[in-house]
Amino acid sequence: MAYEQIPEEYWTAIKDCDKSYDDLFLYGVKTTGIFCRPSCRSRVPHIGNVAIFKNADQAMAENFRPCKRCRPEGLSLPAEEWVKQITGWIDQHYSSPITLQQLGDLFHGSPYHLQRVFKRVTGKSPTEYIQDIRLEKAIYLLEAGDQSVADVGASAGFPSTPYFISLFKKKLGTTPAAYRNKTGRKKNEH
Template sequence: MIGLVTEQQWQAITTNDASYDHVFLYGVCSTGIFCRPSCKSRNPNKEHVRIFQDARHALEEGFRPCKRCNPCSLRMPDEERVIQIKEYIHEHYHEPLTLTVLAGHFHGSPHHLQKTFKRIMKVSPIEYIQRVRTENAKRELIDTDQSVADIGVKVGWLNTSYFITLFKQQTGLTPKQFRMASREKLKRLGGG
């Protein structure tokens, strides 16, 4: 359950070795907090470190989970962060979103955010924002009679030409063609 730190574990802690994250957790007696080995928190005094098999054992010993590395989650911290970024994009897609804006909101560098997001999602944050905007534009085109320019602005594209170009790249149709094809399909299905 609880144990003293070995040299191998200490090395993993001091080098923030993520390959040990599913092997053990460590608690710091002086703070009462436990972390993953990959946590970027300040290195503790070795004498204050205790090793745990899992979060349940650390909690049973009265330790609190670190807010930075979230050792109670089954997901890794980068995956957690990407989920939070995706949620933020879905809530704010209509606003001016850039890597700098996202990085500032999530307290990181634009380069790291770009690299982490792309590694996990296989697309860049900007590509993801464009996809979310396109999906919302599709709904607006089907459900409303608003102009293409108004829908573009509503979903976050202030430049109508850019909106039309990106929409066509992603769907193969211009917004107007998409609206007409969607309405034709609904008529054929008896929905309109």
């Protein structure tokens, strides 16, 4: 089980990325479910989100996964598994603003590396994947027909109505309003 309270010297080691503590403990970040070595160069977490572990087995027993950046215990997730974790997170948070930097911080990889691996595994960039998820949600909401186009775009996570309309038209060849009218007529005709 993780330490209940973080010893001050361990917290200092985490903040300072002190390599001399790497063999003494590992730390997990509760908000991401990832555990790291004290020397990891990832963003320093909030102290309240940190759990301390004696070893990797202890961290994994509490459902933490190893960091891709510092590779505690030398483990590395296969690219497909890493991308699966990223897409799972995106699927749950698609309606919030998501940046490549944020994904890199959350999943312990540089934004460039994350983008390259993500595209190799899925065939699309993280941004394209996010757009596709949002468009799927928008189509569902438009077919339900009880929200304005602006509300549909906002509910699906698009940053602005003009951007939503432009992307929708580019990807589907019609505007959201025309799509809703077309699908609404089809529903009414049956």
